[in-house]
Each structure stands twice: as structure tokens, then as C-alpha cells.
Amino acid sequence: MNITKTILKKYWNYSDFRASQEQIINSILEGKNVVAILPTGGGKSICYQVPTLVNEGVCLVISPLIALMNDQVTNLKNKGIKAIAITSNLNQEQTIQAFDNLQFGNYKFLYLSPEKLQTEFIQQKLKQLNINLIAIDEAHCISEWGHDFRPAYLKIPILKELDIKAPILALTATATNRVLNDLMTNLKINNAVVYKQSLVRKNLALIISRHEDIYFELTKILKKLSHTAIIYVNSRRRVHDLSIYLNKNGFKSSYYHAGLSNEEKQQAFENWMEEKTPIIVATNAFGMGIDKDNVELIVHIDPPYSLENYMQEAGRAGRNGANATSIVFANNNNINTLKTNFEKGIVTEDFIKNIYKNLNQYFYISYGEKPENLLEFDLATFCHLYKINILKTYNALKLLEREQILLFSEGFNKQSALKFIISPENVLDYANRNNNNLIKVILRTYGGIFDHFIKINESVLAQKLNTSQSKIKSSLIRLEKDGLLNYKNNKTTSQIQFLVPREDNRTINSISKYIKQYNDIKLEKFNAVLNYVTNDSVCRSKLLLNYFDEKIKENCGICDVCKSSNSVLLDDTMLSNQIIELLKTQQSLSSKEIAAQLNQSSFTILKTLQNLLNTNKITLNSQNKLEIVKND
Structure with a gap:
């Protein structure tokens, strides 16, 4: 273990090294497959980084999020360790160069998403590498009983078919026995050594608050804050509204959700990390890969979606060993909202049949046909056209994806922005002459729009005018041509790819038992949350x-x-x-x-x-x- 200790002391604080990590590293160095269930903040990454640096070759890390991969690569580079993430941001030439570096440039870590792993080009390139370890982060994603199930995780065993014989290390912070069994079976590592560290956090107080006036109570709590806090909210709109409320009441906060641009996310994250804004208000898109040890407070304005999510989110507090608190607001009102949203989100077999049929009509796909190309898709426009619930439709698409009927590549676009470039009088005159209700709604909804670019939401405007998002965009483009405004139109990047020929009901009938199982899983997880908060x-x-x-x-x-x-x-x-x-x-x-x-x-x-x-x-x-x- 001398070489291991030398590497630890060179790159990490050896005093923070735990006995469980040492056992995991030893097992990997002995060539064993390992499943490690370590609590949030339990030092999972060190378990694959150390043995990789001890041995010759490259560690292949399968990770679900680009942001998480980039954070890990940056942290390794800051230590002087060569690492690279191959993501959709790299073109073919850059990807080839990356593999050349991995093969000949003494690079030690390659980060890939499970989806990227499935491409034939990547698979052929992997066969050329000397891979000494396969690390699978967030390994619970391979189980349908785990939260954030990702169908692509089920295809990770393709690595064995490529004759890559490196040991496997599967890492997660949250796994029930059922998920653990699924994980080992699906990865084909039933011989794995399992290390399960206690999830007990003696310094973290778990609190349920029944207060009805949540914002008032929150301000009282935040007045006692000494360090940093994360406040989780279940909707993007409320994330923004709560951050504004806190700033108006003397608290320095920023906000974060998946709909922001990469630049906006990075700025919010850095402001929080540097404690320019000690409070960050966020959806559960914020959190993966956070390495900040002085988070003192986690607040859930709404009850969490699952206890797995809650365990990870609450576990981001008190990593330095200091006393910390996790508060969930669970009054009658938001518990009833939780129940309502759950019921709205349940998708029946008939609903999925209807969605699948509408999708084929939407893209003009004939019976028996299977388009080979990716198809541009706007969820809001689709739901408006067919007058269907957007949350339910989203859940149906994710279920169709997990059952490999189609691929649904989600695109979260930057908000569009516009600015009027003629005087208010001329704009109103144009609106009245042309009976243009869109201009009137924009003027009522957004202030400062004559002075500078203001972010707008075409979906909200479409709802107010009872029309489609695409028609709103077309109208704004026409107004720009007429010289009234400048319009920065940010298009959606969502895509759908059909994986099987269209057979309507026959297609869905083949997965009917899985639809029931999917709903049973959702119900069990919902009841567990309900039981906890009540x-x-x-x-x-x-x-x-x-x-x-x-x-x-x-x-x-x-x-x-x-x-x-x-x-x-x-x-x-x-x-x-x-x-x-x-x-x-x-x-x-x-x-x-x-x-x-x-x-x-x-x-x-x-x-x-x-x-x-x-x-x-x-x-x-x-x-x-x-x-x-x-x-x-």
C-alpha cells in the first residue's frame, strides 16, 4: 500500500482518507469487481482515481451528466492529472484527437456518458486503449427501482463484448437492497464485493416544518445563517420568484435551473461557491458533483419527488462535520399539491397509446414506417396542438424511451429576448392599426422593453393568447421584419428518434406490463415520501x-x-x-x-x-x- 499512500499524499489530504475507501481501493487493485454504496460526500471519486494512478492505463468513467464530468475533469487537471470528457460538445476531429491523447499522451481518465458509449465509433476507439478500470458513477441509474433510471445504463455490459477485461467499480450514494440486486444483475457482476457504508449523519438534523406562511418562516430561518444554504423548489418559475423575494428582503441569493444558459448557470454556481451570494435557490438540477463542505442549511420549499433525491440533496449539508440542518416544508397545502401533481403525472396504457399515435401523426409517419433520422421536437407546441397535459406527456415520452420505443433527447433552450426599437407611441399606433394583441400582451407582461433586451417566454405568451408557441415566434419574426423590434430567437434543441416501426396499439401492447410496473414503482416511491413528510x-x-x-x-x-x-x-x-x-x-x-x-x-x-x-x-x-x- 506504500505507492497508494504516496499518491494519496501527493494529490489529496491523507488525513481525510477513510478505512472504507482503503478497502475498496485494495479490492480493485486485486482485480475484483466492486459495488460501493457511500453517502453523499463520502469520497466516491477517490475510490477509482487512486487505483488508476497506481496502475498503468486509463480509467473509463461512465457518468450521467456533462456538468458532472466537466467538474471532475477540472478538479483532476487542477491537481496536474490528465483527464478528458468526450461529450456532444466535441466534433469528430476533436474526438479523434482526444483518443490520440488517451492512447499516446499519458492521459489517465476518460469520462463518457452511457449514451455516448453506445456509438460504434467510440466502441472501436475504446478497444485501442489500455483500460485498467471501469468506474460507473450514479450506478443506481441502471435499476428501474432506482431514481433517475437511464435505459442507456443497461447497455454498459457491451464493454465485455469489446473484450475489455478491466474490473468494474459501481458507485452510488442511494441504493436499497432491491436496487443493489438489480445493479449487480444488470452489470453482470454478481461476483462483486459489496461495500456499504452507513448513511447515518449524526451532525445533520432532519426537520419537517408545518408552517403555512413559508416565506415568512424562511426569512426567520435565514437570519440565523452563518455560512451557505441551498433552497430547493420544484418549479423553475418559483425558483426565480423566490430568489427575487429574498434579495428584496436583504438576503444575497442567486438562482439555478436547467432552463438557464450554460453561462448563467456557471455564474450562479461561482457566485455561490465564492459566497458572493451565500444562498442559491434551485431545482433539483443543481447539486450533482458539488464539492463545498460548509453548506449549513438545506431547505425544501416543496416536499421532494423521492426519498432517494432527498437523501442526496439533504446530504450536501454538513460535510465538514459541523452541525447542519435539512428543513422540508410540508403543510396541508403543499402536501395536497404533491398529491395532485402525482395524480396528474400518472400515465395509463391508454394515454400512452394516444401519445404514440399523436407523435406518429405529428411527424407524418405511415403505418410500418420507421424514420432513420433525428426529428426536431417542441414539447410545448405538441401539447398545445393536441390539447394534452405537458407533465403527463413528458412522463409518457420518458417511459417510451426507457422501453426503447423511441429516444427523447431533451433540449433546454436559453430564453429568447426582445427589445422594441421605435418609440412607445409608434408601437401602440401599430398595434391599434393592425389589431395586434400580441404587442399589447407583451407590453402588459414585460417592463423596460424599450430600454434594453428583456427575456421573454414564448410558451407563456402562447397560453395567454390561446395559440401555439410556433405562431408566437412567427409573429415576432414578422414584427422584426416590420422594423418594430429586435428579436433574439432561441430555438429548442429537443429531438425524437423512433426505434421501432409504427404499429400503433401493437407497439404499446408489447410493453403494457412494464407500464403497470412503472406506475407501481412511482406509487411506491410517492407513498414513501408521503409517509416520511406526514x-x-x-x-x-x-x-x-x-x-x-x-x-x-x-x-x-x-x-x-x-x-x-x-x-x-x-x-x-x-x-x-x-x-x-x-x-x-x-x-x-x-x-x-x-x-x-x-x-x-x-x-x-x-x-x-x-x-x-x-x-x-x-x-x-x-x-x-x-x-x-x-x-x-
Whole structure:
């Protein structure tokens, strides 16, 4: 291990090195396949970087996000280590040059997306490299039970067909036993050594807030902030609105979501990292690859989409070991919104059949035909044309993609911008003479549009005028030709590619059982979130870790439930005995079922249950129901 220690001391802070990382590195150096489940901030990247530098050859890193790949490449380059990411940003000539560098230029790391790995050109180039390790980041994406399932991950075993015999290291921060089994089966590494580090974070207090006036409560919380915070919101529009609200109330914040340009994202990220704006308001597009150890506070304005997402997002706080807090606002209003959005997002087999049929009509595809080329696609225009829900349609497209009926390449375009270049009087005169409602709506919606370029949203304008986004764009282009304005039109880059010939219902019937399974998975994940945010009786850490198949005996002592329990501890022996007897006869029950059968108030039952949990007389099972602790 001497050479490993030398490399560690050269490039990293050796004092931060953990025993679990050393075990993983040793297994890889012995040529073993490894699955490592390490908590967010658990130093996953060092587990493949160190053995790669010990051995001759190149490490192939499969990673899901370009931004994450670029961050890793930058961090390695800053250490003087040669690394490159081959992404869609590189043309053919640049890609060839990159592979020449990897083969002859002493480069050590190659980052690829799972989709890029599937191209024949890349596969042939990989065969020419001396690959000493295959590292698969965010490996939960290979399981349909994992969050952020990516169909392309299922095709990673193509590397074995290319006769690349390097050991595999699969890395993730969130994997239930079911996901772990899927992962090993799909990667064909059932012989892998599994390292699973505890997800317990003793310095992170998990809090659920029931306050109705969220913004008011948030400002009270932020006044106590010493370092940095991330505030997660579930919609892009609210991200922007909340950031403006905070800035108006004396807090320095920036905002981040997938719809911003790369330059805008980078500026927001840098301002936050440098603490020019200590608070960043973001969708869950923000977070992957963040390397900032003094995040003190994570806030979810809306309940998260899944406990996997929540575990990763909350885990970005307190990486320096200092006390940190994760707060989720879960009042009656936003819990009901969560339920409504879930119901709206469920896609039935009939709905998917309808979407598939409309897509073929939209692109004028004949029965039995399969277009070979990529087709430009605007989701908002498509949904407006067929008068269908955009969220439901998006979910249907993602399901069709995962079942390999089509490829849906999402494009998030920069917002368009415009500026009027003639006087307000002349603009109004033109609008009145031509009965142009679009101009009137623009003037009512956007201020300062005569002084400088203002970002606009064609989709919003289309909704206000009950027309399509493409017609709004055409009208603005016409107004530019008439000399009224300058229009910076940013086109969508979304594309669709059909993978099978059109057979309408027959195509969808072939995947009907997977549609049901998809909905079952979504329902299970939704219920887990609902159970977590509505729970007021079980230690939050205990409940959360139970979902990830980790049983802990002691309560955390710092979550809102534990603090409430410590202040009011009921020791009702008779009621405790009644609950024990009830569980002996009925095996497992929820707290609501116990309260109903014993005809007691929820408050009394919950406090007694907490006491029984604290004394290890009852426990939670994998369905988050209560049962008696079985003594071996």
C-alpha cells in the first residue's frame, strides 16, 4: 500500500482518507469487481482515481451528466492529472484527437456518458486503449427501482463484448437492497464485493416544518445563517420568484435551473461557491458533483419527488462535520399539491397509446414506417396542438424511451429576448392599426422593453393568447421584419428518434406490463415520501434509513420528532401492553390502524409508540409498519 499512500499524499489530504475507501481501493487493485454504496460526500471519486494512478492505463468513467464530468475533469487537471470528457460538445476531429491523447499522451481518465458509449465509433476507439478500470458513477441509474433510471445504463455490459477485461467499480450514494440486486444483475457482476457504508449523519438534523406562511418562516430561518444554504423548489418559475423575494428582503441569493444558459448557470454556481451570494435557490438540477463542505442549511420549499433525491440533496449539508440542518416544508397545502401533481403525472396504457399515435401523426409517419433520422421536437407546441397535459406527456415520452420505443433527447433552450426599437407611441399606433394583441400582451407582461433586451417566454405568451408557441415566434419574426423590434430567437434543441416501426396499439401492447410496473414503482416511491413528510411519531433518521434497508436502534436525538418526544414522554403501561398484545395477534400495523382499533387519540398513540420504539420493544419493518422486535 506504500505507492497508494504516496499518491494519496501527493494529490489529496491523507488525513481525510477513510478505512472504507482503503478497502475498496485494495479490492480493485486485486482485480475484483466492486459495488460501493457511500453517502453523499463520502469520497466516491477517490475510490477509482487512486487505483488508476497506481496502475498503468486509463480509467473509463461512465457518468450521467456533462456538468458532472466537466467538474471532475477540472478538479483532476487542477491537481496536474490528465483527464478528458468526450461529450456532444466535441466534433469528430476533436474526438479523434482526444483518443490520440488517451492512447499516446499519458492521459489517465476518460469520462463518457452511457449514451455516448453506445456509438460504434467510440466502441472501436475504446478497444485501442489500455483500460485498467471501469468506474460507473450514479450506478443506481441502471435499476428501474432506482431514481433517475437511464435505459442507456443497461447497455454498459457491451464493454465485455469489446473484450475489455478491466474490473468494474459501481458507485452510488442511494441504493436499497432491491436496487443493489438489480445493479449487480444488470452489470453482470454478481461476483462483486459489496461495500456499504452507513448513511447515518449524526451532525445533520432532519426537520419537517408545518408552517403555512413559508416565506415568512424562511426569512426567520435565514437570519440565523452563518455560512451557505441551498433552497430547493420544484418549479423553475418559483425558483426565480423566490430568489427575487429574498434579495428584496436583504438576503444575497442567486438562482439555478436547467432552463438557464450554460453561462448563467456557471455564474450562479461561482457566485455561490465564492459566497458572493451565500444562498442559491434551485431545482433539483443543481447539486450533482458539488464539492463545498460548509453548506449549513438545506431547505425544501416543496416536499421532494423521492426519498432517494432527498437523501442526496439533504446530504450536501454538513460535510465538514459541523452541525447542519435539512428543513422540508410540508403543510396541508403543499402536501395536497404533491398529491395532485402525482395524480396528474400518472400515465395509463391508454394515454400512452394516444401519445404514440399523436407523435406518429405529428411527424407524418405511415403505418410500418420507421424514420432513420433525428426529428426536431417542441414539447410545448405538441401539447398545445393536441390539447394534452405537458407533465403527463413528458412522463409518457420518458417511459417510451426507457422501453426503447423511441429516444427523447431533451433540449433546454436559453430564453429568447426582445427589445422594441421605435418609440412607445409608434408601437401602440401599430398595434391599434393592425389589431395586434400580441404587442399589447407583451407590453402588459414585460417592463423596460424599450430600454434594453428583456427575456421573454414564448410558451407563456402562447397560453395567454390561446395559440401555439410556433405562431408566437412567427409573429415576432414578422414584427422584426416590420422594423418594430429586435428579436433574439432561441430555438429548442429537443429531438425524437423512433426505434421501432409504427404499429400503433401493437407497439404499446408489447410493453403494457412494464407500464403497470412503472406506475407501481412511482406509487411506491410517492407513498414513501408521503409517509416520511406526514410522520410525527418515528425518529426521522430511523424512518429514512429504514427505507434504504439500514436499521438503527438509537434515535438521532436532533430531529423534530425526537425533540418533541424528549419534551413530552408518556409512559402509559396499560396502553403499551395493549399495543404489544395487538401486534402479537396481527403481526404488523400502521399507527393509524392501531389508533383506530384501540379507540385512542392519535396523539396518545403516537407518543406511546415512540416510547416503545425508544425501548426497542417494537420496530419498523420494510413496509414502514410497526411490529414486535423478535429476540433471536
